[in-house]
Structure formats: structure tokens, C-alpha cells
Amino acid sequence: MVRKNIIISSLFLGLVSASPLHLKRQDLPIDSYDESVAAGADSTDTPPVGDAVPQNVETFDSNTVAAEVVATVVDTPPAVAQASNDTPPDVIAVNLLKRSDMNVARADGPATSCIVRTFNGPQVSDPDTPGAFTSYPAFSTAAIDSVKAANVPSGYAAVPNFVNLNAVAQDKSYITYTSSKLTSYDPKKCAAICDATAGCTSFNIYYERVPLEISKATQVPDAALGCPGNADAASATLIKCAFYGMPLVATSAKSVYQYQGKAFKVVYAGSTAFTKSSGPTVDGLQGPVTFGDAAINAPAPVIDHGYLRTQTFGTNVPFAPELCAASCKAQTEYNAKHGTNKGQACIFFNAFVIYKNGKDGVFTCNYYGTPYGVSYAKNRGQWDDSGNHWTISNSFGYYVPGNYVAK
Template identity: 30%
Template sequence: MLFIIQALSLAALAAKVLANPLPQQIHHFKRTCSTGPDTSSSFLANPAYSAAANNAATPSGYINTFTNLHASNNADGYQGYTILSAYDVASCANSCTARPSCQAFNVFFERTPPSSNSYNSTCSTATIKCVFWSGGVTAANAVNTGSTQNGFEIVIAGSNGYIKSAIAASPGYGPSTYLGNNAISAPNDCNGKNTYMGFRILNDAPFNATRCAEACSAQSAYNIAHPGSDGVKPLTCQFFNTYETFKNGVNQGQWCVLYSQSWGKGVATNTGYTYGKDVYTIGSSYAYANATDAGVCVKA
């Protein structure tokens, strides 16, 4: 009799387990066809993806650069990606912070082809990706809307971008241009004039591009307030390059190099130098231009 009771108890337990399956926690294995037609348009219109993106809190130390786009970034300095089990911006931020070269990241849902790894291989899945970048992620470089592979449409939904506060665009300046381990080595402008306006070395605080923007603006204000006696229009700072310098691999501080004209990556040729037995190198180099007046040279 005891055996029969135990058998009945086990059967009841099994029925209970089958009636109440464990909740699906692995979001990137979730069948997209379980929430509607398994099409790219249905994926893009899924309100759950929009809700996740719109409700995501911005992590401390980062600035939200865009929210809920249908495109991922094609930024500077690709640093790889991880797959998340949930739309967890904080987790992605922690991973970025733990990577010395990561300055920005992008989180999004990607429609992924059916896979034998999914618990149902006949439906596409929603993969949640966390992608790391050394350069800034902005709405302007969020241009990857997906692709078609073997007739299957890969699309993006719920895409959010975040950049570290330390390299985010400062008021009055445009987004950063990532120069990697190179610094600007500017030639003369179109009139043969030198655009270099000096430098500042900051070694009393963590790397922060805003301090260079303040130095650039302050230099302009000073020059305007103290014009030369020759009547020549004062130079104003319209562009700066900030980076870290290293002596034999040891950080020596943050540099802010100021210019009266904007320059592109083509003149970012300064990689450092060797002095005696010491090797000086450059890292985390970013350039910023005045958002309203980049100081473009006009031939006199």
C-alpha cells in the first residue's frame, strides 16, 4: 500500500511539474514565432523590445546617446561582443568598464536564424548582444540595419547606445573621433599658417575630455580679450586632441593639444618617440571639433 501511495505521489508531482514548467529565462533562445508571425517586420514591431530599450536605466559613468533604434553601430575601434541572457544594460556597462580599451557600448536585439541550439529549431530567435567599442557610439554611426543571409533577414530592434562620460561630447563640441594610439601632427593650414595653439598636461584626475574642452574655450576667450597690437584677428581654439601618454608603459597623464582648425585622421601620425632608453607612446587618443565653427581654412 505504501508503495502505491508513493507512486501516486510521484505521479502527482510529475503532473505538477509538467503543468508548471520553469519560466524561460534565456531570452536569446526565445522563439520569436511564439509572440507572433516569424517575420522581420513582426520582429521590428515587437513591443517587448521597444519597452526593454525605453525602460533601460543609464548606468553610472555613462551617457545614453540614443534609444530604441532599429540599427546597431559601426563605430571606431571594434572590441568584440558578448551575448546577454536578458536586456541588461548595467551588466553590459560593467563589462565595458572592465575592459581598459572600451569607451562605449551598444545593446540590442538581433533576429537570428533558427539553430539547433535553440529549444525549437524551426523558429528564429532573439539574440541580445552587447557590443564594445573604443570610439564613441552615436545615432550618426548607428547604420547597421541588418542583412540577408541565405534568404533569412537579420534585423535589429531595441538598440541603445552608451558612451563613457569621460569621452562624451562636451557642450559646444561635436562627438569624438577615435584616433587610437596616434595623435594629431598638423601641417600648416591652406594659407601656410600654423594652427597649433599649445597644450595642457592634466595628471591630477582621471581622463576626462571635458577638461580639454574647457581649456580650448578658455584659450579662445583669453585671446579675444587680449588682442595683439598689430590688429591681427586673435586665434581661437576650434579643435583639440586629447590622449594619454606613457613612458615605458607607465601612464604619465592626459594631454590636451589645442588647434585653431579642425584636422582629420589623415594627419594623426604622431605615435610617440624614443629618448635615450625611454620609449614614449600614446593611447586613448580622441579629437573634438567646435560644433558650430570647426575653423575650416579659407584661402586668403
């Protein structure tokens, strides 16, 4: 069953009263960042332990979200957009909210039955303890081998400092996971699934220690059925891949563990993350041109150098430049009709991810009526007055045909 998208959109004008845009340099959109993060606050950020019922599955329909993005442009009243000094909207935030969980068919049989779970990884039984699991040599070997050049999936790169950890990714862009489709620790299989999943940009592959005996109905221990999940209960190993819509970074890894049943400790090993190594292509546009960990910094005053606006998205909207392409086109049509932004056409945008203190990446696009090349990608982050460090990753440029500039 595929669930429908539920989308909410809000418009943040962010007009700077103390420093009008015609005098202002181009800063990162830190004013709207917290609102974008808050919009995804109820999102699941990591897969459930075991094979929980129901399994959470996210779906991403770029056409539906793009329609909402366009609506935020065309529904902006010209008088508001132009304001007193003809400044464009500084920030438009579009937030895709978490959908309700998808009901997954439960196993046949009476709810009172206790079963031995299906698992796909090697059992660690001598001794069968959390410590033995996290230090099991075969898990480390598989993880370390997976990031050797010959084994890294095509089109992906291992996330630096996120290799062979006892921690798993936690990120609001979590989409879904698989265990049943894996028969081994196989990043290439996970990459193929990511490529076939709308909005997927990264994945985290790992071993998970779970209780061997569980309730058939709920997939967790149940003392009433004789599978209480005691501290010394036998374990099983699940190999999992979790999929995310945003690029994972080292700080996405969280050293978390939890208990199931009475005292069974769930832990992780061999956890490694991979992210796509290049930006996605967008139909009808030139690019992507890689800007790395820097965003375009248009010359000041930015309103006289082609800057149109910045758009941020909720943390559970994936890295999807096609959304920015739809918005760019709508901005061109709107500006021509209303004279906003001096009637400039949007001919170039810079798609990137912004982080606050290394966490909670927010997909962001800057739009321009002037094309800029890699020599203008100079904004590598900034500090605010509260001591927060704002950084950038996965920055790419996209151009309306005929407007590409190399420098």
C-alpha cells in the same frame, strides 16, 4: 587565447610652409585625420551576425602602444623637428592595426550536423517575420526603460538619439561582443563587462533576429544539412552587447540588415548605446577636467603660447589618455635634451575626439608647455574649404601636478 598587438607607427611633420607656426592660430589636425582613418580601414566595425566562428576579439595593451608612442617622439631627429623656423612637429600619428581573428573552439560533433541554436532572447513567432520583430513591443519597452535615470549604468550616459533603434553601431573602434554572458536586456551587465575590458569606452545593446536552425560547425544555415535559411525559416532572438573603444554618437547607428542562408533576413530592434560619462583618470596627473565638445584654442601665435604639437591615433586605437601621458613625458625629456620647442616641458595636454561630418572619431591629443583651463576651450569645430564639418566630443584636460589652472 590572447593575441599579440601588432603596431605600426608613422611620423607626420605637417609643417605649414605658407603659414609658419609662429604666425598660425591653432586649428584642428585635419591634415592628418584622413591618414588616421585610413590606418584603421581594415578594421571590423560591427559584430558578426549570430555567434559566428571564429569570433573576432580585439585586445588592447596600453603599455605596448605607449612604448610605440614614445618611440615616435625620441626617434625624431632634432634638425627635422626644429625645421628652419624652430617649429615643432605638428602631427604625430600612431596607428594600431587590426589583429587577425582569434580561433574559437568549434562545437563538438560531426561537421554534417544541423542544430537548433542556443539563444537568450524571447522568440517572436506570431507572426515570425522581420517586420513583427522590429515592432515587437517588449523590445521597445526594454530599450526605453534602460535609459531611465534609475536604470542607466553608473558612470555611463545614454547616447542622445541612439535609443530604441532598428540600427546597430558601426565604428572602427569595435573591440568584441557578448551574447552568451547575457540572460536579459541588461545594460548594467554590459557596463560591467566594458569596465573590465581594456580600452572599452562605449557599448551598444540590442536584439538580433537570426535563423533558429544552423550548421553546428559554422553556426550559419547550410542547405546541404537541411537548414537552408529560407525566408520563412523559424527565427531566434539573440541579445547582444558590442563594445567599442571610442565614444559612440548618434551617427554611429547604421540601418543595416543582411541575409543568411537562402533568404533569411537578419534585422535588429531595441538598439541603444551608452558611453562613459567622464574621462578616465591617469596615474600621476591631475584631472580629468571636462571641456565637453570643445578643444583648447591657444592664443596666436601658438608657438609663443606653449603649443608643442598635436598627436592623432588610428581609428582602432581606443580613447586612452594614458598614451598621451607617456608621449607628454617623452616630449619633456626630448625637448630638454635637444632644445626642441625652446626646451619647454610638456605640463598639460588636451585629449579629445575629432569627427569629420559626424563620422569616424579619431582620438587626438594636443600638448602644451603652458597650462590652460576651461575658459580656453573655445574650439567647437570648424569647416574646411571643401565644406566638411569638423566637430569635437569628449574633451578633457590633464595636468602635471602643480600646473592645474581653473580658468
